[in-house]
Amino acid sequence: MKKIYIIPAIIILVTAVCTSCKKLLEVTPQSQITDQVYFKNETDFEPYVVGTYTSIRSFANSVLYGTERSEELINGTNSRLSTAWSQILSPTVGAINYNGQYKAIGNVNLLLSKIEPFNFSNPAIKNKLKAEALCQRAYTYFYLVRIIGNTPLMLQAITDDNVPLLPRSKASDVLKQVFADLDLAISLFPDKNYANKYRFSYGAAQALKAEAKLWSAKVLGGGEGDFNDALKAAEAVESTAVSLLPNFKDVTTTRANAEVIMSAYYYRDETGANYGLNALPFLTAISSATNLDSIAYCLTSVNGQGGYQISKESRALFSALPNDKRIPATFIIERQGNVQKSAWITKLPGTKYVDDRVSDNDVIMWRLADIYLIEAEAYAGLNNTGQAITYLNKVRIRAGINNYDGANDKSTVERAIFDERGRELFFENKRWYDIVRFHYGTTINAYDYVPNLKGKTTPLFWPLSTTVLAANSKLVQTEGY
Template identity: 25%
Template sequence: MKNKSLYLGLFILLSLASCHKFLDQNPISTVTDATSWKTDADANAGIAGCYSLIRSAFDASLGFYVYGDLPSDEFNNVVDGDFNNIRMVNWAISVSSLNTYDPKLKLRVYTSFYASIQQSNRCIHFISQMPLSAFNGNDAQEEMANRNKYLGEAYFTRAFNYFYMSRVWGDVPLDTSYQADISGFDGQTRSPQNQVLNACIADLSVANKLLPWKDESSADRVVRADKGAAFALLANVYAWKGSYDSCNKACDSVINSGSYALVSGANYKDIYKGQSDEGIFEIAQNSSTEAMNATQYSASIANYTLATPYLPINTIPNWQIDPNMLHTLYSDTNDIRYKNEFTSLVSGNVTYYSCIKYSNIETITNNNVNYYLSKNNIIIFRLAGIMLLKAEALAAKSSPNYAGALSLVNAVRARAGINSIATVSGRAALIDTVTAERGRELYLEGSRFYDLVRNERLTGVSQFPYISQNDFSAGKYYWPLDPTLFTLNPLLTQTPYWMQLLTN
């Protein structure tokens, strides 16, 4: 039986709060386009909509963690059968369009991402037309800076959505124009992935010219894009393309900026509350008005990874960590990450392990009923991840930079309180070393699945439990599109691997 959400009661409770947070602003809709876009506040609300819609896409069936973690080697069982099929890469199971709760249906549909893209297109179109005098500032220079920042964020969010969809589906329709009237839409084909990624690079080139570096004094730091977020996204785009020299340069722009610093090992869990010194780009969910109901079905990562005492309603974790993988990855049990970010409990004669990164839970009691708020930002990019991505770029070279790659790996290991790695023999071993360190550092941060994809591209060796080397070569790691999308867009074709497996 599905765990029914107490969302309505929680909504009523939270509606009493007076704080009005950034992502609570409604996106500007096409209904108000003719009368809006007059003031700085209009532009700000429009940009808020871009981020809010990204958050909606990631919260729909835990998309960020399902796409990036669940089908990897991190888990060996899932209690919820719908998610367990996803873990085992059974992505082609037919789902009735009436079963709107089913995560297989939600995760095969890219509509939420395109809603955010259309909002970015709308912002670019209208903000570009607004006069400088519409923006806040004491002079024309400040007004220009504010307009540029909004435009930079719009270009960033569009690039972010297209990059994310490219990793999930491969080829996707590419549209960078504002559409005031879509009544004449008769379909659009999927654009080649490389074309989509090149469009991301072009958008990020514009964004980097418009955005400032991080403003430490801003309450919205790292939950809104700045130049560091744009370079971090650019580095990830280049890594996915296999353009590692360009990836390395983009990583250097972040690392050498001086805008970010590794938090101390003792304060690891502060990273996941959000807006730490290490954070580069995050989706805001750490305030009471933005937080997720921790018990919400198919939406809260806390509900699936936590159990008592962190989330008392769960006696065992729903997504169950593979203990063999865990102990192989963290073979050094002195690793602060292992000690601080994982816990175990015994039920019957079985020991279950939980990742407790997302255990910043606030309990609210109303009429003697407890409600649980999960107050953790979605961490998209942080400094340690960029350092290890640079290490990957140095390891991927035909003549690897062993010293440079290991220096970065060891800097991350030093923060975790474990010994340095002195030497590694061979390019494949160096790549595996970096991938393993990313697995330890970025466990359950939406990265592992894509790290293993890039690793297999570089080494030719599969580490996936349910994707063989032949299936990998055939593109099984790209998701199918749900057939309901073909009704709306008759020019779509199915993802090649799934073409004969999901037809209706």
């Protein structure tokens, strides 16, 4: 299967084989029938691995954690912003129940336990499937570390009711496991070529490693060693078959293009849509717009819910750059006569079909421009601002704006990189993580930068829900709640 859309049989399979803890993870241990019968042939492993990508796609598509707490969005015609956006979080309001994440980890743990002793006629296939599973586990643990910090670390397959109750491990220890999984996966991928940009690959593993190393360097204080590791991983990504697209507008609207390292596939009329659905306006809300023909809208709120708009803070990042080629592919100002009204997001415009526009763009997880900015950030962290500016300019040139000509001290260059990420990667589910990372790196103060954090003391990490805490006496609440 070439895409991450899953046929019903595979969905049923994944449900049947989910492994996790009843108390800690709140899911049913995997079926004894599945455990005893399913993994009998080497051909059983491929559909299982494909099926487990449903979880990865779901995490990539959730803007609750990557975007909503940032400064990027404001409410549109139909409010879709949660308590996370308002920064009102508590163990009973907006807290995380990490059931889905540990179901995904349990699936991977089962796969790894079954595939390890199994003889394959082609060892390269076994290595690839094992590498993909390791990447999925690494991605999910990194996802959790960025949300809750210290995270329970479960590595064994759970096949019965004898489930250990696990405390939260230090985030640094969890990331050690993330890097161990990624390093093993990188060694197992048979080559650097992209057989499929909807599944983990050598390049995607390196991209994930680069991003996680930046987090470790800044948020966990890993410093120089992690910055250098991030650069090595990013350089490895550059060695794969990726290149910047000439036109920025094509980046999010052309599937599996040359710039994409990995993305989650979406197609029309499947169950659920990508998060762009919440940003597309619907006709009755904008019917009086003078520039209606220039706005990507849906006929009804079924396909476009008009829940998000771009904030004035994100628009301000472009205000001094009126010739920035990214602006039309980022937002459009609705006009009614000479009056400027709403600012609609155009980053994920979907596809206009005969009957209506549908939000079916792929959700990009990593692309080359992101990697260039990771390299810029790592070089700045190492006080090599000259190289940082070189990578910063790789992104600016494609945008049609001048090379960076500001001061070259570390703090100024880092702020320029932060702002550039805000322009280049707007609405790509990166911004909140960027804010936390640059906050810990002292480039910004999140409590001054994010409008809804001003005057509040809400911790930057999420609380655990009372349901999770009640199920496991070894857990402690996230600090500050």
